[in-house]
Amino acid sequence: MTAEIITIGDELLIGQVINTNQAYIAEQLNTVGIYCDRMTTVGDNENVILDSFTTAFERSDVVCVTGGLGPTHDDITKKVVSKFFKTELVMNNDVLAQIEVLAQRRNIAMIQSNIDQALVPKGCTIIPNSAGTAPGMMFEIGKKYFFVMPGVPYEMKGMMDEWIIPFFEKKNISSVVRHRSLKTTGIGESMLAKEIGNVDDVIGRDGTTTLAFLPNPMGTKLRITVKEKSIDSAQLKLNNAEQILRSKIGKYVYSSDEKDLEDVIGEFLTKHKMTLAVAESCTGGMISNRITNVPGASIYFLRGYVTYSNQAKSEELNVPKELISSHGAVSKEVAEAMAHGARVNAKTDIALSVTGTAGPTGGSPEKPVGLCWIGYSDKDITFAMKFNFGDNRLRFKERASQAALELLRRKLLKSE
Amino acid sequence: MTAEIITIGDELLIGQVINTNQAYIAEQLNTVGIYCDRMTTVGDNENVILDSFTTAFERSDVVCVTGGLGPTHDDITKKVVSKFFKTELVMNNDVLAQIEVLAQRRNIAMIQSNIDQALVPKGCTIIPNSAGTAPGMMFEIGKKYFFVMPGVPYEMKGMMDEWIIPFFEKKNISSVVRHRSLKTTGIGESMLAKEIGNVDDVIGRDGTTTLAFLPNPMGTKLRITVKEKSIDSAQLKLNNAEQILRSKIGKYVYSSDEKDLEDVIGEFLTKHKMTLAVAESCTGGMISNRITNVPGASIYFLRGYVTYSNQAKSEELNVPKELISSHGAVSKEVAEAMAHGARVNAKTDIALSVTGTAGPTGGSPEKPVGLCWIGYSDKDITFAMKFNFGDNRLRFKERASQAALELLRRKLLKSE
Numbered sequence: 001m002t003a004e005i006i007t008i009g010d011e012l013l014i015g016q017v018i019n020t021n022q023a024y025i026a027e028q029l030n031t032v033g034i035y036c037d038r039m040t041t042v043g044d045n046e047n048v049i050l051d052s053f054t055t056a057f058e059r060s061d062v063v064c065v066t067g068g069l070g071p072t073h074d075d076i077t078k079k080v081v082s083k084f085f086k087t088e089l090v091m092n093n094d095v096l097a098q099i100e101v102l103a104q105r106r107n108i109a110m111i112q113s114n115i116d117q118a119l120v121p122k123g124c125t126i127i128p129n130s131a132g133t134a135p136g137m138m139f140e141i142g143k144k145y146f147f148v149m150p151g152v153p154y155e156m157k158g159m160m161d162e163w164i165i166p167f168f169e170k171k172n173i174s175s176v177v178r179h180r181s182l183k184t185t186g187i188g189e190s191m192l193a194k195e196i197g198n199v200d201d202v203i204g205r206d207g208t209t210t211l212a213f214l215p216n217p218m219g220t221k222l223r224i225t226v227k228e229k230s231i232d233s234a235q236l237k238l239n240n241a242e243q244i245l246r247s248k249i250g251k252y253v254y255s256s257d258e259k260d261l262e263d264v265i266g267e268f269l270t271k272h273k274m275t276l277a278v279a280e281s282c283t284g285g286m287i288s289n290r291i292t293n294v295p296g297a298s299i300y301f302l303r304g305y306v307t308y309s310n311q312a313k314s315e316e317l318n319v320p321k322e323l324i325s326s327h328g329a330v331s332k333e334v335a336e337a338m339a340h341g342a343r344v345n346a347k348t349d350i351a352l353s354v355t356g357t358a359g360p361t362g363g364s365p366e367k368p369v370g371l372c373w374i375g376y377s378d379k380d381i382t383f384a385m386k387f388n389f390g391d392n393r394l395r396f397k398e399r400a401s402q403a404a405l406e407l408l409r410r411k412l413l414k415s416e
Numbered sequence: 417m418t419a420e421i422i423t424i425g426d427e428l429l430i431g432q433v434i435n436t437n438q439a440y441i442a443e444q445l446n447t448v449g450i451y452c453d454r455m456t457t458v459g460d461n462e463n464v465i466l467d468s469f470t471t472a473f474e475r476s477d478v479v480c481v482t483g484g485l486g487p488t489h490d491d492i493t494k495k496v497v498s499k500f501f502k503t504e505l506v507m508n509n510d511v512l513a514q515i516e517v518l519a520q521r522r523n524i525a526m527i528q529s530n531i532d533q534a535l536v537p538k539g540c541t542i543i544p545n546s547a548g549t550a551p552g553m554m555f556e557i558g559k560k561y562f563f564v565m566p567g568v569p570y571e572m573k574g575m576m577d578e579w580i581i582p583f584f585e586k587k588n589i590s591s592v593v594r595h596r597s598l599k600t601t602g603i604g605e606s607m608l609a610k611e612i613g614n615v616d617d618v619i620g621r622d623g624t625t626t627l628a629f630l631p632n633p634m635g636t637k638l639r640i641t642v643k644e645k646s647i648d649s650a651q652l653k654l655n656n657a658e659q660i661l662r663s664k665i666g667k668y669v670y671s672s673d674e675k676d677l678e679d680v681i682g683e684f685l686t687k688h689k690m691t692l693a694v695a696e697s698c699t700g701g702m703i704s705n706r707i708t709n710v711p712g713a714s715i716y717f718l719r720g721y722v723t724y725s726n727q728a729k730s731e732e733l734n735v736p737k738e739l740i741s742s743h744g745a746v747s748k749e750v751a752e753a754m755a756h757g758a759r760v761n762a763k764t765d766i767a768l769s770v771t772g773t774a775g776p777t778g779g780s781p782e783k784p785v786g787l788c789w790i791g792y793s794d795k796d797i798t799f800a801m802k803f804n805f806g807d808n809r810l811r812f813k814e815r816a817s818q819a820a821l822e823l824l825r826r827k828l829l830k831s832e
Contacts, residue, residue: 012439013442013451013452013453013455014442014443014446014451014452015439015441015443015444015452016628016639018434018436018439019435019438019439020434022431022435023431023432023433023434023435026428026429027430027431028431030430030431037429037458038456038457038458038464038468039456039457040454040455040457041438042454048453177430179430179432181432189486190487190488190524190529190530191524193489193529194529199489210490212427214427214432214433215568217570223432225426278722283708284704284705284707284713284720285696285702285703285705286705288700288722289699289700289701289704291700291701292699292700292701292702292774292813293810295777295809297724298724302724303722303723303724303725303728303732304700304721304722304724305720305721306694306704306708307719308714308718308719309714309718311718312718312719312762316732346728358708360711361711390522392570393711395570397705
């Protein structure tokens, strides 16, 4: 079955609100084997809404509409839906009773605009709203389904989760869609594609599986999608594709379950009862911040140093002043001394360090903006590696933090 | 002029990625008097893409397309664009040269897929990509404009800001839309609305100005939008509305030019030649990270301490062990001692500190999850204030970092 999602609202068209509803609806429909072909956003304009209803319901089996069901003057969706299905608005006493209960609970007076919310197009099936006053609606025409939901995200989510998805689950649709994402880092998108080679060798040639490359500053996500008759066979196909991908580019993959690098590292350190300290210059606290986003990080993360000045590097991390003056703060030697100093001072098993030039200014011919040294220290070894993360300050910080955590992950894996 | 935005990508249709591009493009086009009528999202499917191009370019003056320009097999936009404009892909040597420069700078080998990115439809105008390898394209047909940009948000934003918006600004379109956002923090949305009172007193009654309340965990943004004949009259109206708002709720406003708190504080510290250190426990480096997002932060930000363990608080910040054992790490006394210790050890004019329970677990009846003490120290005074930021770990960190920076801003303002 194919679906089309129509989101209604001027606030979307002027870019004031980011449309999160359409992604949620699409994702949920996928789980019951309904595939979204198109998403359309239109304003609070009767003719344009009518036109979008007509084309969508012509070409798709399922249409999901959100928005414009509120009590104010610019909410015209219900009127347009009535027109589209050539029917009229009638008072629904069940809905009215529900609104009265909600109003009482919230201590709101029942004014006319609340009562009007109980007006619904004749002939529709009501989808109850567990979180608000505007009822949802379904029209079933032949083998096609037309749903109307409020634009308020949690009200829409309630209707999807409690009514629409169970409705299709009961209909037992013949196929299911499942996704799996392999998150990679430390390799560019083009090189990743080259290492993977012929995509058909990974996903087969029967057209039921697809592979997508989704790059971002932190790395490239490889998303495998399968469309199968059952959840079991979908899982089997995903496992198979993942295995083939891992055989080709496994060393760049840090998670296949949506986890971030800081989560993966946290699990490792917790399991092995190891402790970590971080000394940051150019990343300015981003690495510590990411590590402490993980619940329970206090078990393994003991201390972070943001040594933004040279004096801080010497005083907090015992980096010799002469080392800084002879090699410069952005150097292999200083990165190593920072990692070593952080580990010794914080009395941890491992320490990471980062020193570089995040820009946009401050570079020199020998040490351009973007240059970055990442250091690592444990009781057996202390070393540093050189990188260049470009001249955009925020992306530099993201890339540097990602590379530092990836360096740690690979070192931990080797030690296991 | 009317516009239509077409975003291409299977990842959008399955709901894996939330579409932020269309909101950004719509908002930017608004500033040059171009109003978006529709937004459409389609998958990586040639016929559907072609169909969306045809209907959009028929009914709108401007079409903006993003997505599907990458180097991998699922990126088919360029091919479809060529087909739509009945032309062919040709090698563009200028683009190739730019890609080579970028590859060299990033130390990436020039493989075939990188070279192929320099293939562009014959007859298009190239929109340079300052942040990546895929070029943007413009087709000008009569008085209509068709733009193609990459789906990577920061590459698309670069093209909008540096090329497309200036292009239309030069064309001098007949009406202009201007927005101004007053960013507030430290007050809830409802209370803010109450203090502002009748909105018409702020924006007038002629329908050319609107005021929107946009709440987020960092505070509430008040957005004023005016539609005027000239930039000058738009600015005048914005100034007037801002002045009225400031007279009502000025003390909560930290910026009216899209700056963040860390930018505002950075300007203040730079101007007054003051230095800052930060000692963080529960925020885990987020405050240092935010401060160092600002270019030039190294002038005033000298040192950050992420003292996640009690031992770290004692060793790095000289917080007496007895103070921690008698009052607990999350206490007024420890917050004050942390701020004082950070200022003395880092030898700065000012220091901030944060200690709290970010959750999701670890609370007690007396000290529930969400409790947070924020400390401040300068040569004249050391104090701490109590907050509660709720039980969502990431939102706790955001709110706590925002409250700490706002506390600093207000203290700095008073001292001026």
